[in-house]
Amino acid sequence: MxxxxxxxxxxxxxxxLIGSSVARAIGRAGAAGTLVVSDRDPAVLQEAREIGFADDFTPDAGEAARDADLVIIAVxxxxxxxxxxxxxPSLKEGAIVSDVGSVKEAVFKALDPVLPKHTHLIPGHPVAGTEQSGPKxxxxxxxxxxxxxxxxPDGVDKGALGKLTKLWEAMGSTVEIMTAPHHDLVLAIxxxxxxxxxxxxxGTASDxxxxTRSEVIxxxxxxxxxxxxIAASDPTMWRDVFLNNKDAVLEMLGRFSEDLTALQRAIRWGDGDALHDLFSRTRDIRRRIIxxxxxxxAADFGRHHEE
Amino acid sequence: MxxxxxxxxxxxxxxxLIGSSVARAIGRAGAAGTLVVSDRDPAVLQEAREIGFADDFTPDAGEAARDADLVIIAVxxxxxxxxxxxxxPSLKEGAIVSDVGSVKEAVFKALDPVLPKHTHLIPGHPVAGTEQSGPKxxxxxxxxxxxxxxxxPDGVDKGALGKLTKLWEAMGSTVEIMTAPHHDLVLAIxxxxxxxxxxxxxGTASDxxxxTRSEVIxxxxxxxxxxxxIAASDPTMWRDVFLNNKDAVLEMLGRFSEDLTALQRAIRWGDGDALHDLFSRTRDIRRRIIxxxxxxxAADFGRHHEE
Ligand SMILES: NC(=O)c1ccc[n+]([C@@H]2O[C@H](COP(=O)([O-])OP(=O)(O)OC[C@H]3O[C@@H](n4cnc5c(N)ncnc54)[C@H](OP(=O)(O)O)[C@@H]3O)[C@@H](O)[C@H]2O)c1
Ligand SMILES: NC(=O)c1ccc[n+]([C@@H]2O[C@H](COP(=O)([O-])OP(=O)(O)OC[C@H]3O[C@@H](n4cnc5c(N)ncnc54)[C@H](OP(=O)(O)O)[C@@H]3O)[C@@H](O)[C@H]2O)c1
Structure with missing residues (x-):
């Protein structure tokens, strides 16, 4: 065994969405003696308590973290x-601190200076989600x-990394290790x-x-x-992503715009072959993702259709 | 009744995809005495015959159209x-000719000069589809x-328009009438x-x-x-759309790029409020579409998730 x-x-x-999913997945895996969940929003905390995906619920993050072997920050x-x-202040010696944030270099730079030296900071990012928010x-x-x-980070404690890896595997994921800057570049695209x-x-369509807007709808x-x-995703989460992954996003956006200008030119000049070439290449990527x-x-994202 | x-x-x-769906929907509605389907591709025609969504199948479009009261072109x-x-040459007097093409002004200009004056050309476009192709x-x-x-077109035969409208309603759709140029502008966006x-x-991501490409996947x-x-849709169909709706696409693309440049600037200068504003506005449109x-x-396009 x-x-x-x-x-x-x-x-x-x-x-x-993510914190409550992590709680449920940890519960499903039976990986925690005691699981405590904290949120600053009283309504969210009350919803969480009603669903009941943890042993304890508290508005006080410090209290939740006290004596924890692992803290996962999902804000x-x-x-x-x-x-x-x-x-x-309440982190015990040897505690592992991780997160699920969609940007990794900025999160490390935000957390590293404020956490005690006797803890292990190991950032993480599950590449999974939906456009919805909240514990439900x-x-x-x-x-x-x-x-x-x-x-x-450099010089990570191997034992702590091993435990965090095993936890994500127990939650159903496959773990990949990379540097924070590379993560930020990959996720930018x-x-x-x-x-x-x-x-x-x-935004363009609404303006x-x-x-008219009703025709667009x-x-x-x-x-x-x-x-x-996709554009119904949480505004605060996404504002923070763009503010905190500025360089990689601007770099990838520059390439996107360059390529779009070339396509625009192909349309203007009636270059059907250039269009057909690109439109054929992109099919292959889809195949490989499936x-x-x-x-x-399933066609159409598997939207339900009767026959 | x-x-x-x-x-x-x-x-x-x-x-x-569209021609075979029209055939099935007409079959479901019982709206044709005889339904004939034609395709230039022998393999496609064979598949169509095996599925059996029409009374007759022929590689010869002219033969299919002979004596038809209505011809729907789905290429x-x-x-x-x-x-x-x-x-x-085989269209009878008073025959209605329609289509399902994603662009309308260019289709009218392509068909109007070649069809006999004793027929009624009334273009149409069902706003429905998937990324897949072919009769299956x-x-x-x-x-x-x-x-x-x-x-x-101006001066359309009201009786013919009424019959075509009723047919689409019998196929489950709601019909909207507009000018071809307005259609092309609406569909561009x-x-x-x-x-x-x-x-x-x-394309940008593959280059x-x-x-690496495997990271992208x-x-x-x-x-x-x-x-x-979306980018797995048929290359020929989409090449033709862009070549035939050039002006409206370039107009809308120009606006898209302008707006994207403004967003890029907001990211570069760390203007979180501008980002949050846009990201909040777009949620409302989603709500209205639902x-x-x-x-x-359903979250995530209703992709299947077990609880
Ligand atoms: N959504 C996705 O698809 C996805 C995927 C992977 C990773 N992520 C990452 O996961 C993290 C959480 O995203 P989510 O989708 O779960 O967001 P969410 O559903 O909006 O939940 C975030 C929760 O954190 C709370 N919070 C905010 N600031 C806090 C603070 N200072 N102390 C305590 N609680 C606080 C929020 O409360 P308030 O409402 O009061 O602010 C909210 O209840 C983000 O870093 C995001 O980048 C998201
Ligand atoms: N796909 C969508 O979501 C969608 C939605 C609304 C409207 N439309 C419009 O519907 C039309 C058909 O699209 P589709 O998705 O059904 O495409 P499709 O699945 O690729 O089928 C088109 C069929 O037309 C055949 N064809 C091409 N040229 C022909 C010709 N000269 N004579 C006889 N048959 C010919 C093709 O054969 P070959 O393979 O030999 O060329 C193919 O079997 C297009 O005008 C498109 O703009 C599409």
Whole structure:
């Protein structure tokens, strides 16, 4: 028998979509003696308590972190430093502090200075989510078959890293280790810029004079509605992502715009071959994502259709 | 009892996703005495015959159109003129000719000169589809609850327009009448530009040096995979859309790029309020699309998750 990962006490700070999903997945894995959840929002905390995905619920992050072997911070990236400060005084020697933030270098820089030296800071990011927020939106299987990227700092404690890795595996993920700057570059193209252009097209469409908003809504099934789903994601979380991954996002956005200008030119000059070439190349990537188990094959995102 | 719409003979030219769905929906509605389907691709025609969604199958578009009361052309926009020429000699007096192309002004200009004066050309466009192609991908309920835009020319025969409208209603759609240029502008923003930016981001992501293609695939669940679905749509169909709706697409693309530049600037200067404002506005549009019945509420496009 492989030894099952176990922490005597795990604290999760932030009970939203991701925090509540982590709590449920840890519960499903039976990986914590005591699981404590904290959130600053009383309504969120009350919802969490009613759903009951932890042993204890408290508005006080410091109290939740007291005596914890592992603390996972699941708040927007811009709130990480404040949470770090709140939990620092009560962290015990050897405690592991991790997070789920969508940006990794900025989170390390926010937390490293405020946490005591006798703790192990090991940032992480599960690449999984939906456009919804809050504890009701979470579910235990969110991380199944998805990647969790861990970005350990230089000189990380190997034992602590091993335990955190095993926990994410117990939650259904496969763990990949990389540096924080590389993570931020990869996610800029696979997540941050896609969200930005989705927000942008929805903004452009709402501001037209010749086409009314009600026409945009009526005829959204032509493709637009899929962008609105992505652009319905939490504004605070995404504001923080862009403010905290500025360089990588601007770099990838620059390339995107360059490529779009070339496409625009191909349309203007009627270069059908250039268009057809690109449109054929992109199909292959889709195929490989389905083969890699990162999406379903079903047409139209598997939206329900009767035959 | 309302009188049920009925045509003695309907011909559908092109047996792909849309043509085969139209055939199935007409079959479901029992709206044709005889339904004939034609496709130039022998393999497609064979598949269509095996599925059996029509009474007759022929490789010869002219033969299919002979004596038809209604011909619906369901081929890529760039192939409309060729099909028009092929069916022209066999069209009977008073026959209605329509289509399902994603662009309307160019289709009218392609078909109007080649069709006999004794026929009624009334272009149409069902705003419904998936990223898949071919007769196997079609289904009868594709048009249920979706809009079908009809763009009748000046001086259209009212009787013919009424019959075509009733047919689309019998196929499950709600019909909207507008001019072809207005259609092309509306669809540029709700469908064509969204597809273009999806193709573009997938292209950009495949061409990076610092981030490998396998990383792009592994971490695609962060948002990117949704764009690959859209960018897996048929290359020929989409090339034809962009070549034939150049002005409206370039106009909308210009606005998109302008807005994206403003967002880029907000990120560069750390203007969190501007980002948060936009990201909050876009949520409302999503809400209205769901309320209008044009998308499902389920998170993550309703992708299957176990609890
Ligand atoms: N959503 C995704 O798809 C996804 C995927 C992977 C990673 N992530 C990352 O996961 C983190 C959480 O995102 P989420 O989607 O779970 O957000 P969420 O559903 O909005 O939940 C965040 C929760 O944290 C609370 N919070 C904020 N500041 C706090 C503080 N200083 N102390 C205690 N609680 C605080 C929020 O309360 P208030 O409402 O009062 O602010 C809210 O209840 C973010 O860093 C995000 O980048 C998200
Ligand atoms: N896909 C969507 O979501 C969607 C939605 C609304 C409207 N539309 C419009 O519907 C039309 C058809 O699209 P689709 O998605 O059904 O495409 P599709 O699945 O690729 O099918 C098109 C069929 O037309 C055949 N064809 C091409 N040229 C022909 C010709 N000259 N004579 C006879 N058959 C010919 C093709 O054969 P070959 O393979 O040999 O070319 C193919 O079998 C397009 O105008 C498109 O703009 C599409």
């Amino acid at each position: 492989t030894d099952k990962i176990h922490f005597d006490r795990i604290a999760i700070i932030g009970a939203g 927007p990236v811009g709130a990480m430093a404040a949470v770090g400060e709140a939990i620092a 939106a979470g579910f235990a299987s969110l991380f199944d078959g998805r990647w969790c990227i861990i970005t350990p 696979t997540s941050h810029v896609p969200h930005l252009i989705a927000y942008n097209i929805v 037209l004079e010749e086409v 009526k005829y959204s099934a032509g493709g637009f509605r899929d962008f609105t789903r 083969d890699a188990g990162q999406d379903e094959e | 309302t009188d049920k719409i009925h045509f003695d003979r309907i011909a559908i030219i092109g047996a792909g 890529p926009v760039g192939a409309m003129a060729a099909v028009g020429e092929a069916i022209a 991908a079609g289904f009868a309920s594709l048009f249920d609850g979706r809009w079908c835009i009809i763009t009748p 709700t469908s064509h530009v969204p597809h273009l930016i999806a193709y573009n981001i997938v 990076l040096e610092e981030v 592994k971490y695609s669940a962060g948002g990117f995979r949704d764009f690959t679905r 309320d209008a019945g044009q998308d499902e509420e």
